[in-house]
Amino acid sequence: MRPSDVLKLTPAGLCCPLGGFHIDPLRPVERAIITHGHSDHARAGHGAVLATAETLAIMAARYGDGFTGAAQALAYGEALELGDVRVALAPAGHVLGSAQIVIETKPAAGPVLRIVASGDYKREADPTCEPFRPVGCDVFITEATFGLPVFRHPPAASEIDKLLKSVALFPERTHIVGAYPLGKAQRLMALIRAAGCDAPIYLHGAMERLTELYQEHGLALGDLRRIPAGSRRDAASRLPGAIVLCPPSATQDLWARRFADPVSCFASGWMRVRARARQKGVELPLVISDHADWDDLCRTITETGAAEVWVTHGQEDALVHWCTQQGLKAQPLHLLGYGDDGEAEPEDRPADDAGTAGAEP
Amino acid sequence: MNRFAAFLDRLSYEAGRNAKIRLMVDYFRSVPDPERGYALAATTGALGFVHAKPGLIRQLIAERTDPVLFGLSYDYVGDLSETVALMWPAPAGAAEPGADHKQQPPPTLAEVVETLSAALKPDLPHLLARWLDGLDETGRWALLKLLTGNLRIGVSGRLAKTAVAQLGGLEPDAVEEVWHGLSPPYTELFAWAEGAGGRPEARDPAPFRPPMLSHALEEQDFDTLDPQAFCAEWKWDGIRVQASAGERADGRPVVRLYSRTGEDVARAFPDLAEAIAANSGFRGALDGELLVVRDGRVQSFNVLQQRLNRKTVTPKLVLEFPAHIRAYDLLVDGTEDLRALPFAARRARLEAFVSRLADPRIDLSPLVPFGSWHELGAARAEPAASGAGVDADAIEGCMLKRRDSPYLPGRPKGLWYKWKRDPYLVDAVLMYAQRGHGKRSSYYSDYTFGVWRTVDAATAARELVPVGKAYFGFTDQELLELDRFVRRNTVNRFGPVREVTHAADSGLVLEVAFEGLQASTRHKSGIAMRFPRISRVRWDKPPSEADDISLLERLLAGRISA
Structure with a gap:
């Protein structure tokens, strides 16, 4: 089985047809797995949502209890069978409840293929969330918000x-x-x-x-x-x-x-x-920053042992180039609609002119 | 060096004058000699050493990084020094725990400055690489900015000296007086400022004397000022200069041409400096205006500007733009300090001094005779007909000086006044607005304005063309109203810039005052304004009645041919 059979790029975002779910979909879908609670990744209105309990709590706090038809919590390290794949979550170290999504094909379908979608992640210690845990895989889908060697975060x-x-x-x-x-x-x-x-x-x-x-x-x-x-x-x-x-x-x-x-x-x-x-x-x-810097992006790719890397939202070109230099197969995955461009998350924008009591009309 | 870098970093983002002084005082207090002295030298531009060329920096980074990654990074950051500072890889082995390779210790600023002043060019690549290895991102940025002679942190020499003065209870002018006899790392100066040592001796044979400045004359002043107590001169539109000349112990002359802020600009005017050095009658210090005089006629500021800020002064430039001093005060005659004498007495000494020089490049700024304020007002309105003749174009009003005024540093009250020519005015339309800095960062306080231009003579169709940008001249209350207008009438946003509605029947007219115009290829309108500011907000005027660019073009043409 090829990786592109397991995960496909659709207008709604990354889709796993074998498991019948989307990852961080941009528009309402039947079943979504959500990496973390930032509003560009976690949207309301999906039929069913699978995420960590913390992410579900964040979504409920933001959108109200009816943000999805059916919410299902999955703890880090637990696995779940969804259609023809197994799904597990691993800590991403980005914010409270943030998770990498680990997708494995079943042995019945031939050699097992493991794909990890990182979501947003960082490696620096953060007292407010579980630290990132690298997961060995065949294909690693990494974010690249700070995917240029000029981004090195100080302590x-x-x-x-x-x-x-x-x-x-x-x-x-x-x-x-x-x-x-x-x-x-x-x-x-x-x-x-x-x-x-x-x-x-x-x-x-x-x-x-x-x-x-x-x-x-x-x-x-x-x-x-x-x-x-x-x-x-x-x-x-x-x-x-x-x-x-x-x-x-x-x-x-x-x-x-x-x-x-x-x-x-x-x-x-x-x-x-x-x-x-x-x-x-x-x-x-x-x-x-709550994102990995350049050195940590490179280190993480190496640690996963992945032979193939897909690079999403951010500075894809530089990281794809680096992977190629390391002898890895790499491609940019042009996912639109996500991203930290340095501004607030979209839903926080009204704070711009309103703010708290006493502000100007 | 990392401490110095953090200091520079913070200064570079700080907009407020007082906050900058506070940062500097804090730094000078907490950092020992000689480190702080070299930092002072760096901020005042007093460090001289072989500067690294961008080519060297490019070569060093090329040896250490992938060219594709460097290209992408440079494109993103847009500044070579900053890109290199951020990308510079950790030295090999430094990251491995327990590795034998010890990381380079970060150099001190003193080490950098002292090593560089003794270094030869071939040593530079090795030195630079070693230092970059030892520094963090901000440290590398500061080092590269220092080495390329490109600090740009918005700190004037005056501001840095003010901070030194504040270490103790000194006046900034007291620091100015001794400054030019001192050199980095200024150990004596800090000791004096902190009360740990005496006043450094003024060893400079041609020291800077802080200039006396004037107040702007206001309408109500005419009621209280007695015209008989004052002398009047033309106010020249050139550069205030203090020509100071003395002799070293060995008899060799030292000549300095100080700007108002105490910077020595003699290197840009070798023709003048050499003439003064060669003229043994010129020993002392005079105060005057630096002008360009061609064929006996003072040229406008526009012409003078073509000679300023040139990196190299060619013989051709000197010939085409002959520098001249129009003298109006004498501070020191030989070695005699005249500053305590009344103006009238100094003037008599100045007249004798200038005639003794017998140098056509240095002449007297004439006194303008008048009996009443009304008479002087008439002269100010028509300098050409009031004795200034062909030089009238370079006159921007009158100076009034009390006959009994001593020469005092700074801006003492009640002694000297400037009565400037009325500014030019144009009614323009607000087109774009941008947020200010510091205290004004929540206000749209920078305004780009335009005037009408006919695009099709047949249909008389007109469009607005931007002619300038102004960010002061209004009151705090007006700023609130302007800010509100911008927020409510935004039609477009381009990053930090808001486009404001500007059509014939909707928009805001600003009365803009300015001092003059220059032809400019950098501006779409072909015109650059000098010193534009908002003089009135014309809430009452529809944009269709704002001025046409032909008004400015006529003014520009008139100034050039006059």
Whole structure:
């Protein structure tokens, strides 16, 4: 059996006809397996959804309990027979509940073929989710968000150190940190606590729900507060010296004007490139990413032992070239509709101009 | 070096002046000598060594990376130094745990600067590679920017000196006074600023004296100022320059041409500097305007600009753009410091000094006689008919100086005033807006504006063509209103830029003030504005009534042929 018989590219996304399911489909399908809860991967309206319990909880928090006709949880390491294939999930280290999808053909159909779809993943330690576990396979489908050798993420702790030093140096200014509301925000909170900072962290309204969900899953995040409502001239809502977390788009918008001479920060792997940071008017870029950097992409491909690599959403060309240089068979898989282009997830965009109470109409 | 790099990195993103000073003070306080002194030298552009050429950097990275991957990366990042800094591979063996190969320790900034100043060109590739091996991404970026002489962190020499002054209770001007006698790593200067040592001796035979600056004259000032107490001069549209000349212990002359901010620009004007050095009558320091004078006639700023910022000064350039100083003050005569004397007394000394020089390249800025403010106002309106003659094109108003004013550094109150010629005005239409930086990063505060141009004479069809960009001139209240207008009238977004509705019957007219025009091939309109700012927001005016480009073209033609 050829890999292309097991997984096909369709307008709805990657489809496994033998198992009768799609992976992270872009439009409603009968049966979907979801890698993780980011809104470009996890959409509402599928007939049935298979994912980790954490991912299902995230989807329910975002879309309501009726986000799918039938939700089925599968723990990391457990396997399930679906049609003519076996499916298992392995931790991806991206956000809470994120999983790689392991698909195996059955011995009856000839030599067993194992394909792993990575979803989004990272290798750096993250206190908010299970660490990535490499799974040996024949075909590895890897993301390539940071698939250029210029993307090398520094240790996250040193970036947090940069933030805390700046807070100490500018105690009269508010540090507003743009971060994706799912995953990055909670990781930042955990990192700030790990760095020994116990001060209250203030949260934009768009982060509250998901942060509570992380806390319900046992993550201790210290003193988290809602931004005091009030007019922009109200001293209590100016929060000098505080760290405020908000969706990336909010740092530049009306919402940000309430704060005391704000220092605009952004936690993202894209901050590695100065022009990108400048373009967004960022004053304190923090290179902290939930995606694998170049070195980790290459290392992971090697560790899976895959002879064939499919490269999806991101900088496919460079990674395909690298694979070819290593003697691996590689092809770009032009999946549209996913991706971290440095902006917020699509559904978080309304935060742009609305934000919390007291913002401009 | 990594500490210096983190400092540079943060500075490069910071827009606010005070925040920049705070970052520098913090750095100077927490980093020891000589490291901080070399950092100060780097930010003030005072480091001189063989600069690495981009070719060398390309060669080093080509030896270490795959050409396809480098190409894709460079395309994405768009900056050679940054691409190399990010892509530079970890030295072989460094990543393996327990490997014998010890990783290069990161160099200090002092090591880099001191090694480079003694290095020969052939040593560069090896040195550079060794240092890059030892540094992290930001460290490599800073090193490459330093080595290519291309820091661009938006810190002026003045700002850096202000930060040094703030280490103790010094005035920035006090630092300026001793600055030119000092050299990296400025150990004495830091000791003085921190109260651990005395004032460094001013050993420079031709030191910089911080210039005296003026205030803009405001309408109500005429009620309180007595015309009899003031002298008036033309305000020249050139470059403020302080020509300072002295002699070394061995008798060799030292000549410096300082800009207003204390940068020595003598290298760009060798014709002047050599003439001064050769003229033993010129020992001291005078304050004046640097101009280009051709056939006895002062040329406009546009002409002067063609001589500025040239990397190499050719004999042809010197011949075509002869540099000239129009003198208006004498600070030091021989070795006698005149700055405490009243203006009138200094003026008498200046007149004697200039006539003694007998150099056609250096002449006096004449006094403009007047009996009342009204009379001076008439002269300001018509300089050509009021004694300036053919030089009128290079005059941008009048200067008023109290007869009894000593020469004080900075901008003291009540002594000197500038009364500038009224700016040119044009009614233009707002076309695009972009967010500002720092405090203004949530505001659409940078405005691109255009005027009408006829595209088809037969149908009289017109289109708007952009002619400039302005980001100040409005009040905070007006900014709020402009920002709201942009948000509500956006018709298109291109990355950070918003296109704002601009048609004959819908849009916003901005009255733009500017100081002059230049022909420009870089702008679609063929025109570049000097110093444009928003002088009024014309909420009342429909865009169809904004000005036509022919107005600007006539103005440009007039200025060129005049």
